[in-house]
Amino acid sequence: MKPRILIVDDEPNIVISLEYLMKKEGFEVAVATDGEAALAQAAAFAPDLILLDVMMPKKSGFEVCEALRADPARTGLKIVMLTAKGREGEVAKGLALGADAYITKPFATRDLVLRVKELLA
Amino acid sequence: MLQSWVIVLASFVYLGILFAIAWHGDRRADAGRSLIANPVVYALSLGVYCTTWTFYGSVGRAAANGVGFLPIYLGPTLLFALAGFLLVKIIRIAKANRITSIADFVASRYGKSQMLGGLVTVIAVVGVIPYIALQLKAVSNSFTILLHYPEIIMPAKTGAVPLFQDSALYVALILGAFTILFGTRHLDATERHEGMVAAIAFESVVKLAAFLAVGIFVVWGIHGGVADVFAKAAASDSARRLASADFSGNWGSWGSLVFLAFFAALLLPRQFQIAVVENVNEDHLRRAIWMFPLYLFLINIFVLPVALAGLMHFPTGVDADTFVLTLPMAHQQEALALLVFIGGLSAATGMVIVETIALSTMVCNDLVMPVLLRWKALGLAERADLSGLLLEIRRWAIALVLVLGYLYFRVAGEAYALVAIGLISFAAVAQFAPAVIGGLFWTGGTRIGALAGLSAGFAVWLYTLLLPSFAKSGWLPEGFMTHGIFGIDLLRPQQLFGLTGLDEITHCLLWSLLANIGAYIGVSLLRAPDAREARQASFFVGGDAAGLPGWRGQAGVQQLLPLTARFLGQEKAQEAFARHARQRGLAGIDALPGDADLVHFAETLLAGAIGSASARVMVASVVEEEPLGLNEVMNILDEASQVRAYSRELEAKSRELEQATAELRAANARLTELDRMKDDFISTVTHELRTPLTSIRAFSEMLLDDPKADLAERKRFLGIIVGETERLTRLINQILDLAKLESGRAEWTVAAVDVVEVIREAVDSLTALYAEKKVVLELDLPVEDLFVLADRDRLMQVLINLLSNAVKFAPTVGGCVKVGAGGTAAVVRVSIDDNGPGIVAADREMIFEKFRQVTGDAGVLTAKPQGTGLGLPISRQIVEYFGGRLWVESEPGQGARFVFTLPRREGDNAQK
Amino acid sequence: MMRSRLSVQRLAALFLLGCVLFNYPLLAIFGRGGQLFGMPALYVWLMGSWLVLIALMAWVLERRKD
Structure with missing residues (x-):
């Protein structure tokens, strides 16, 4: 079965690029553009990995991450946080909340893909 | 030979x-290019020793x-x-x-x-x-x-x-x-x-x-x-x-x-x-x-x-x-x-x-x-x-x-x-040493103490050193040296009180300084320094360079200038007073107030020519006498009253100090807050710049890695890259623009501008955009001109900002934007209405903050709005610069109305 | 004028050093006669220590900023 990936970002162009990259690697992909939609999709789509933006309307990536980690049904779900805020404090916060990786924007596409594959392996 | x-x-x-x-040195000094403004010249001139x-x-x-x-x-x-x-x-x-x-x-x-x-x-x-x-x-x-x-x-x-x-x-x-x-x-x-x-x-x-x-x-x-x-x-x-x-x-x-x-x-x-x-x-x-x-x-x-x-x-x-x-x-x-x-x-x-x-x-x-x-x-x-x-x-x-x-x-x-x-x-x-050194480091020295010390030391010097030098030359009787004055052996000038074994210089130094220092300290301690002595003492010892003027009296330029001119000459005095007036930021000599400051200035000026003591007497002759009548009153006042005066002064000082501390604390808090805001701003700017960069990099790398992608896809990706690049450019321009506005370094060409005409021009330039989005634009403009004093280009910038905002938020179907203008006697008022989702009350001020964009009612917009989040703050800065206001009126679901007012140009009021 | 209070204090220390160098009892030690470099020891001592003191004063004041 193909791994399933949920892409969460409020920037349409970034969503397009991530979708293209993930599909090219043969993953099954779903999209959400804000925090609440992300939680809904996580339940409906049951992804193996989430690419999660931090700065989003309604619910921030941190909140989404926290909610997902609190859900016992979602153990084993990998979370990769993406953010344009590259401060040390933010990275630490993301990892403390249970993210598996923290990637700052702008990212190198190859690194991102490698990282995702690594986490799914 | x-x-x-x-x-x-x-x-x-x-x-x-x-x-x-x-x-030559004097001429150079007059020309302001001093020959001696050089530490080596100073050191060499000390060689006069x-x-x-x-x-x-x-x-x-x-x-x-x-x-x-x-x-x-x-x-x-x-x-x-x-x-x-x-x-x-x-x-x-x-x-x-x-x-x-x-x-x-x-x-x-x-x-x-x-x-x-x-x-x-x-x-x-x-x-x-x-x-x-x-x-x-x-x-x-x-x-x-x-x-x-x-x-x-x-x-x-x-x-x-x-x-x-x-x-x-x-x-x-x-x-x-x-x-x-x-x-x-x-x-x-x-x-x-x-x-x-x-x-x-x-x-x-x-x-x-x-x-x-x-x-x-x-x-x-x-x-x-x-x-x-x-x-x-x-x-x-x-x-x-x-x-x-x-x-x-x-x-x-x-x-x-x-x-x-x-x-x-x-x-x-x-x-x-x-x-x-x-x-x-x-x-x-x-x-x-x-x-x-x-x-x-x-x-x-x-x-x-x-x-x-x-x-x-x-x-x-x-x-x-x-x-x-x-x-x-x-x-x-x-x-x-x-x-x-x-x-x-x-x-x-x-x-x-x-x-x-x-x-x-x-x-x-x-x-x-x-x-x-x-x-x-x-x-x-x-x-x-x-x-x-x-x-x-x-x-x-x-x-x-x-x-x-x-x-x-x-x-x-x-x-x-x-x-x-x-x-x-x-x-x-x-003999000057005790009075000078003591005067520099001890506040207790008094005038009579110094007089006593100097007199005693000088007398001993005369007796033990100068008179003997006459005696040795035969101008005084020999007996003076060998038997002392009046034949008293103990008073032999160079073996005073029978002290022998010292050379004449050491002998003189010992006795004269003993008498000098003893009298200086002893007599000084007979009474406390009076007010004037205490003031000079604190100035000399404390190095309190500000120095109290020390004059309670008043005298105007009309008395002080002639007085100074008598000693310095008319021209020099006039010049000095004019310089003083300039230093105090006054238009000229006549504007100088007759206050303690001026009196003090005249006194120091005179002191340069005739010495401080004479200067004081001369100034006193024209100053309307100090209400305290210093000498008389000070003699009557006892030490206790001085102590009271000091303690009152101390109290006042400590109150001032407390106040200053509080002000400092507040200033510090303000600074910390400003610092935090600057930090936040930079972090936000970084975020805003990284977002388009992310897309540009991702799509560029995708194109690079995948040369076999089909043409349509390539075109789409390149289109996105170009679009994001434009966004980045816009963002940078606006940040710079805003920085200029906020720091007050923006250039303005202010002239009388007809608001109606500017509105028409702005609408014309956006017709294509409105047509593309299929949004209707209605104008409700008065027939007469509405003149304001403003920078035409900046005003145009505000209107285009507001109009493009409106079209962004207008619904895709049945969108409609109305532009209205009118005015009262005092102000010109312009409003721009859209029938978009509207703005909740909590967000109505927030949208004027930098990088704040709100999506309106929940779920109405699926994507986040386009734009940099700087248009509204910039517009508000501009409007406020011209003395106007910019705000928004809106109810959720009822659309939004952006309104700004500008003061009417003077002279137009009569028509209304 | 002084670059720092420290310079002033260093100079004051040199003043004290000078008071010791140029006075009894140190001078009495050299004043008992004897030769240094073919010259009276006291003379050599005075001129030498004077020059050293001046050099130290110059050093305190002219050195590059701390």
């Missing part, structure tokens, strides 16, 4: 050069006493090591108070007392006269000796020479005339003589060069180096004692000489003049601190070898004080001998010029003027212009000092060697 005309001509040529340097005493006398003393000449130069070295504590403080105080002399300094410290200034002046004149006599003696002796070249003949006893054949008289006359020409050409409010300082610095170079030339000639020309001189001396009968033996002197007198020289380098009138009054820049002191001691070192480096060589060459018959001159003469070095003579002349003129100028200032300001001004019969207080009189007094004072110097030379000059005469003067000025 050294004929007399050659010597005289050389001397006059040299004096001419000096005069030219001084003249080295007079003929050094030039001729050091060798004499060395010949008699080995290293005994050195304490005179070690003392100043130690003084300059302490300059950071002492001199800096004195210079600062002197500058703030326009102090013009040591007498002025002491008078000012103890409540601007005329009596004290007068006493210091008398001590200085009497004390320094032997020193001036010394210069006359040295120059006239060297002239006489040189005249007999190639023979070496010691000058005859002066007593034996008829008055009009005495070359010292002519030396005194020429030096006097020269000093008068030199130092009293014009009256300066600051009492500074830049040209003179330049000339003195030059003289220091000349005398050093001359002495080094003799030293080099003696050590390497006659002998084979320093060690050779000592070796030969050790083998010679006449010099063996010095070359090999131990120091025969007494360590107590060694110490007292170091101590004397320490204070002389500060307190001699000429040293105070050069080091303090003529100091143009405090920073110069830094270099002088080591350069001046180095100068002293260099000028002394050959003293002992020359003394030894002299003793070897002239075992008897030649005065050791003349070795510097007679050694070159004995070796037929005509040119060198002439150079030495010029060097000695240089040392003498430097000393005489500065000393007599300093003394004449003191005599005029602290002795003559106070008396003349009080002498009502002369009517001086009413005379219109006294500046000419001031100069006249100074000229006479110079002449008087030199005449007295000459008389002393005739009376007592022969009994002593050069150095001994100089030491008499040193001991006299040492």
Whole structure:
């Protein structure tokens, strides 16, 4: 079965690029553009990995991450946080909340893909 | 041949050069390009310390006493090591108070007392006269000796020479005339003589060069180096004692000489003049601190070898004080001998010029003027212009000092060697030390204490040192020395109270300073300082440079300007007042208020010309008397009331301090908040810049990695890249624009602008966008013009911002935007309505913050809105710059209405 | 004017050093006679220590900023 990936970002162009990259690697992909939609999709789509933006309307990536980690049904779900805020404090916060990786924007596409594959392996 | 005309001509040529340097220096100073604004010049001018005493006398003393000449130069070295504590403080105080002399300094410290200034002046004149006599003696002796070249003949006893054949008289006359020409050409409010300082610095170079030339000639020309001189001396009968033996002197007198020289380098009138009054820049002191001691070192480096060589060459018959001159003469070095003579002349003129100028200032300001001004019969207080009189007094004072110097030379000059005469003067000025040093570090010293100390010390000095110098010359009965005054043995002047075993200088120093310090401290402690003394004390001790003006009275320009003009001359006074007015930011002299500040200014200005004590009296004559009637009331008020006054002042100060602390704390909090906001802003900007960069990088890498992607996809990706690049550009432009607006550096071209016309133009430029989005644009504009004062382009920017915002939020189907304009008598009002999702109340102000974008009602917009989030803040900045307001009215679901108002152009109001 | 209070204090220390160098009892030690470099020891000592003191004063004031 193909791994399933949920892409969460409020920037349409970034969503397009991530979708293209993930599909090219043969993953099954779903999209959400804000925090609440992300939680809904996580339940409906049951992804193996989430690419999660931090700065989003309604619910921030941190909140989404926290909610997902609190859900016992979602153990084993990998979370990769993406953010344009590259401060040390933010990275630490993301990892403390249970993210598996923290990637700052702008990212190198190859690194991102490698990282995702690594986490799914 | 050294004929007399050659010597005289050389001397006059040299004096001419000096005069030219001084003249040039004064001209440069007037042009504002000071010749002496240089630490090296300052250090060299301090070399005025080295007079003929050094030039001729050091060798004499060395010949008699080995290293005994050195304490005179070690003392100043130690003084300059302490300059950071002492001199800096004195210079600062002197500058703030326009102090013009040591007498002025002491008078000012103890409540601007005329009596004290007068006493210091008398001590200085009497004390320094032997020193001036010394210069006359040295120059006239060297002239006489040189005249007999190639023979070496010691000058005859002066007593034996008829008055009009005495070359010292002519030396005194020429030096006097020269000093008068030199130092009293014009009256300066600051009492500074830049040209003179330049000339003195030059003289220091000349005398050093001359002495080094003799030293080099003696050590390497006659002998084979320093060690050779000592070796030969050790083998010679006449010099063996010095070359090999131990120091025969007494360590107590060694110490007292170091101590004397320490204070002389500060307190001699000429040293105070050069080091303090003529100091143009405090920073110069830094270099002088080591350069001046180095100068002293260099000028002394050959003293002992020359003394030894002299003793070897002239075992008897030649005065050791003349070795510097007679050694070159004995070796037929005509040119060198002439150079030495010029060097000695240089040392003498430097000393005489500065000393007599300093003394004449003191005599005029602290002795003559106070008396003349009080002498009502002369009517001086009413005379219109006294500046000419001031100069006249100074000229006479110079002449008087030199005449007295000459008389002393005739009376007592022969009994002593050069150095001994100089030491008499040193001991006299040492009497100033308790009042000056105590005044700088102890607030308790009072006027009567200083008067008592100075009088006692001076009296003892007269009795134990000056009178004996007359007695030794036979001008006082011998019995005075051997049996004391009235035949009382205990009062023998140089064995006072039977104290024996000390040399005369140490003996005098011990008793005079004991009396001086004892009286100064003892009498000072009899009563607490009065208000004026306490004020000056806190100023001098605390270095409280602000200084209270100290005047409670008032006087206007109409009284103070004429008063000042009488002493300084109309033109200079006018100029000074105008400068003062400018400094206080006033239009001109007439705008100056008659407050305490102005009175204080006039007083310091006058102090420069006539001394602080006289200045105070003169100003008091025109100031409407202080309501407190200082002297009378202060005498009545007891100590307790002063304590109360101080404690009230203390309370007020601590209240002020608390307030200042609170203000500081608030300012600090504001700063911290601003700092945090700046941090947030930068972090947000970074985020906003990274977002488009992320897309650009991702799509570029995807294109790079996947060359086989089909054409349509490639086009789509490249389109996205171009779009994001444009977004990035827009973002940067707007950030820069906003930064410019916020910092106030934006350029504005303000003119009358018709708002209706600008609206039409903005709408025209956006027609295409509206058509593309299928949004209807309705205009509701009045027929008449609505003029405002604004920058047309900036106004256009606001309208385009608001219109493109509206179209962004209008629904994709049935979107409609209305633009309305109108106005009241005072303002023009423009509104832009859309029928979009509207804005919840909480967000209505937030949208005007930087980078804040709201998506409106939940879920209505699926994607986040386009734009940078800077358009609205920029628009608001612009509108507010023109004195208007920009706000939004909206209910969720009901669309939004952006409204801005601008003040109408003046003059249009009538039409409405 | 002084670059720092420290410079002023260093100079004051040099003043004290000078007071010791140029006074009894140190001078009495050299004043008992004896030769240094072919010259009286006291003379060499005085001129030498004087020059060193001046050099130290110059060093305190002219050195590059701390």
